[in-house]
Amino acid sequence: MNTQKLTIVIPAYNEEEILVNSVHRLIDIEDQIAAKEAQGLQGIRADILIVDDGSKDRTWELVEQLHQENSRVKGLRFSRNFGHQPALIAGLNEAVKTADMLVTIDADLQDDPDKIPEMVELYAGGDDIVYGVRNNRDSDSWFKRTTAQGYYRTLHMLGVELVPNHADFRLMSKRAVQTLLDYPERNMFIRGIIPKLGFKTGRVEYKRTPRMAGESKYPLKKMIAFAWDGITSLTIAPVRLILILGTIACLLAMGMVAYAVILKILGLTVHGWSSLMVSMWFMGGVQLISLGVIGEYIGKLTTEVKDRPRYTIQTILE
Template sequence: MRTDQPVLSVVVPMYDEEDVLPMFFERMHPLLDGLGVSYELVVVDDGSRDRTAALLLEAAKDWAQLRVVRLLRNSGHQAAQSAGFQRARGEFVVTIDADLQDPPEVIAEFLATARERDVDVVYGVRSDRSSDSWAKRTTARMYYRLMCRLVGKQIPFDAGDFRLVSRRVVDAVNALPEDGRVFRLVIPWLGFPSAEVTFVRAERAAGATKYSVSKMVRLAFDGLTAFSAAPLRLATWLGLLGGGLSGLFVVAALVIKLTGRSVPGWTSTVLAVSVIGAIQLLCLGLLGEYVARLFQSSQRRPQFLVGYDSLEDPGHHTVTESVEAPARDMP
């Protein structure tokens, strides 16, 4: 394995991105070559089902700095980023998605800002969300406000996974024992000196988004439960509220009984049972989420498994042989 350390590592998680790859190569290759620094492009193929891996390995034949890391199965966007962080060797590491919504040209500004201002983190912050729907803008604002209250005010609004970090930050993140980390929360939480670079996000260059609404909700909930016990406290307060409501129902029932105005009926009973039952189920669900995280953590299963890394394979395989290599390496 080579021991030389490039100045820059660009980590790109990919999943079923064969449609956008030609445009990605067309923009990224000359841009990185023109930065004037040594670099590696670490593309983490997150168990793609299409021709993404084959196209990557074909391109790597003529692009020495392109490094292909293939996971044995689809493990998720954040897990693919974790794999990239563990494999990246650069003094600086940039994470960017393959869809070209985040402009690769900003990478040069990231580098310049990190060096001029001597910071460890440079966030790419969207300067304009007018292209998003009202619902998406509103939910995004609510998400960042909530995360700022839970994690700290150092979280920049409208900053996703497009950022530059120094080697110190990479080593600190890799040393964290937790699984299922959410990078847009973990990195600000570490507290390293940071700066921001604004940019305008474009439309996806090709293909379809891999982040459905359910995945976005899951990411938000993972971040919430990983960084705060607030949901458990919410369950406690809801339990107290339910107890208070139950007490009021009992007092009201006794007053009505003693005054002789009680009328047989089911409305009040259904209302009481529904309210208390809903609160109990919500509390049980919140408790279950935390128990599930503890259970997953106790299993100590790896977040991802790397099946192939082109840097560690000095041989010259054909595309077909390289794609099949991870299956032969499975235990």
Template sequence: MSCVPRLSVVVPVFNEEDVLPLFADRIRPVLDDLAVPYEVLAVDDGSRDATPAVLELMRRRWPQLRVVRLRRNSGHQNALTAGLHRARGQYVVSIDVDLQDPPEVIGEMLRLAETDGLDVVHGVRADRSSDSAFKRGTAGLYYRLVRRVVGAEVPPNAGDFRLLSRTAVDALTGLPEHRPVYRLLVPWLGLPSGEVTYTRERRAAGRSKYPLGKMIRLALDSFTGFSAAPLRVATWLGCAGIVLCMMLAAAGLAAHLWGTVVPGWTSILVAIVFLGALQLLCLGLLGEYVARIFTTLQGRPDYVVAADSAVQETRDYAGVR
């Protein structure tokens, strides 16, 4: 591809050997019909199955497919960062490979951005009936809390399926952000944006690469990376604990003055357990912020690129500073 593509599609991939052929069969006709120069940048996030071999076979039959391979598994958001840093298109779309986000919406995103002069077009899930009740419930709670803590500009039910202009991509890649959460970073930029709604589909094949543990990690990164509110919560919990202890002390003193026998071990045990849990919670919240500071001071790259099929000479490349 000698010319600069009009559109780049960034696709983080991790152990997706089953769904990759289905993804290619569905997205390639959509992109070909757009009649604009494009590239599909598949970022292999240290896959341990046959994903690298499948990508290589696909690349031989699909000239617009470009494969970037990371040396180790760095996480979905860091793989997305690697793709954004290397995407060359005037517009960049990020989409997951599982086909839960329909590729057919990409054309609508591009037309909306070009017609209205938008830098960001969010893909918003209008219908999530394909997700489990637990997933819908936790997602709804996450977005409600995020909008309250971070700001109402965060679109509800908007994940990492979005279109970015070159201006937005350059702004994002210029941020010295560790452990980025793009569903919050992108609205934070304050660029002209729009929305395209769609129905979320079931995963086409394979298993989800976002289990409960990674969902909790994403939520923690969202709150600790964008707000000091959790620290203030710890402060208010400490104040509430002090008030409660003072009330218990006053009740114990009043019982003593009235000659009522107060069972000692129960009240002591409850107070110790309550205060101990409160202290551990506050220390845990504080530790999350300290860990972010520690990671930043280490200065290690969030990802390391092992190979890029668009570069003739394979070389290591340190990602985010």
């Protein structure tokens, strides 16, 4: 196999406390890969691309400093905060121009970067996509562990292909990335799209570690929004569920009409305020929820039709 280039893409948002140490550690790992030369790979070249997602701290200043110290460190800066998924897409779009294999990993390195050499070996063996998969969730709180497992089960029931316990730590070949970038949608849920690409896949298992510094960029509110985006981006099952609920409600209404007629014939009609109000509030709630779900899909369609850019790049350090 000819000389291959590896690029590690790191989305970063307000990571000044940890970025320098993370980059130095990744450079060491790249050097180990180049020295080892995975089976079938000779003369591996490697670099790092950091995507600054509109950070408000010294993150970009540190990226520029790292770039001056080592030309293997590249940088891409957004004009404002666009989000984690657009940052990944932008990094892949830029790195795929020169890279043969690309690894994405978060700046906090909670996903084990020491597994990257194993990913490269699987790539050399013919895998176009190598997933980093957590082998346990012992480091998570009970709430986070339970909700995560429930989320994966829900998506599976809705017919969504998803790799359980896999985030955005993965290796992809050049052709796999190019195929992913052919998907033009603005509301892209990358974790759900990649399994649809159809390329040969492998996996490495690892244990997630706590952050060495800084705060998580995914509080509960963002996690819920991210989960909902995943559902609405990959399946129309919620809309179908509304149809089912509406059908059931109509059948129940027909049953209640028959019940009321029978009571009227038998002279057992009882005038009740409570049952009427409960029914009105229940049906009103169902209708509002239904309109909200449908509105969510309409909103996403509006965004796609407008065809606005996913992100705006302010600066590139090459």
